[in-house]
Structure formats: structure tokens, C-alpha cells
Amino acid sequence: MDAVHLAAIPVPLHWDIPPLGYHVEQERAVSITAGPRTDLFRSPAGDTVVQNSPRLLFVPEGDFALGARVRVNFRNTFDAGVLIIYEHETSWAKLCFEFSPQRQPMIVSVVTRGLSDDCNSVPINGNEVYLRIVRIGSAFAFHYSTDGKTWHMVRHFTLDGPDRIHAGFSTQAPRGESCSAAFSSITYSHTPPADIRSGE
Helix, strand or coil, rough: CCCECCCCCCCCCEEEECCCCCECCCCCCCEEECCCCCCCEECCCCEEEEEEECCECCCCCCCEEEHHHHHHCCCCCCEEEEEEEEEEECCEEEEEEEEEECCEEEEEEEEEEECCCCCEEEEEEEEEEEEEEEEECEEEEEECCCCCCCCCEEEEEEEHHHCCEEEEEEECCCCCCEEEEEEEEEEEECCCCCCCCCCC
């Protein structure tokens, strides 16, 4: 598939796994539709591996903060819009705006080092939230915000090879036929917040 150009990101983005469909709006926003039974997950029990969710990625340089307003057309359990960092199939992490089994939009994070963990954080009212990935040195932080101004830390972690990662956007539909998520108000900076717990 063709490279995707977004004004906020200085390099082209490429599909690691192509979507069911996508749309770029004036290089300022991208909508991604995942096809049926798509996910990125390696069960902690070691009994399930699914790695077919679409991923639109680029290679970030140095310290960075990547953020977006994420709107998801929730229909089925575990539908999600995702910000992702990806090294290889057993080393990656994703910050999800996900539809829970209780039919509640939630902030969910998964960090995978061989096997995945799965951490549900907080419920969100409505189908829109801001997500952000920060890298400082060899460590990463996940944040969410309801207004795009005050950020709440979800987790702080490392991966096996943080200098070899890709970053970007994904959508998943583990239980349904499709899921669409729109990523707008995209920001990318090499000046991440100095204090990842400050709310900045």
C-alpha cells in the first residue's frame, strides 16, 4: 500500500499490516478500519497468539511524544483505537481506547515481552479520548486525557530494544466484523514532558 503522509509527523508512515480500509483527511487526520477478528495479543497463559491488526508505523528518533484524539465506532467487545510502539512480534506495547465486556469504553494498556500483560485502567464517558506515548531515554510512558490538556499517566515501562522501535496507529476488532477509529489532532514532538507524572 502507498505511504501515508501526516503533517504532524516529518517522515512517511507505512503499513506493517494493511487495514480493511483507511482515509487521510488533508494530512491532518487518519481513519483506520480493521477487518474481522483482528487483534495484537499474546495471551499471558501462552495459549493464544493473534497478530493481524492493521498497523500504520514510522520510526521515531530520540526522545519523543506522540499524541492523538481518538474516536472509536464501538460496536463489539474489545473494539479499540490504539497508539502503538512496535519492535517485533514478541516485543511491543499498545495504549488502547477499548470497549470492555461490560460495554464501557476504557483505557487499556498491554506491554508484551514474549507474552502480553493486559491492564484495564479507567472507564471513559463517550467514544472519544486523547492518547499519548512518551519516550525518554530507554523508558516509555502511556498517558490519556479527556481534554487534551491535562494528562494522566497509565504506566511507565521499558521494552527489550527501545532504540529499534516503530510507533504509530492501529485499530482492532477481536470479536466483530470490523472496527473504525479516527485519529485527529495528531501531535509529535522531540520535547516530551520533563516530568511524566506532572499532568503536563
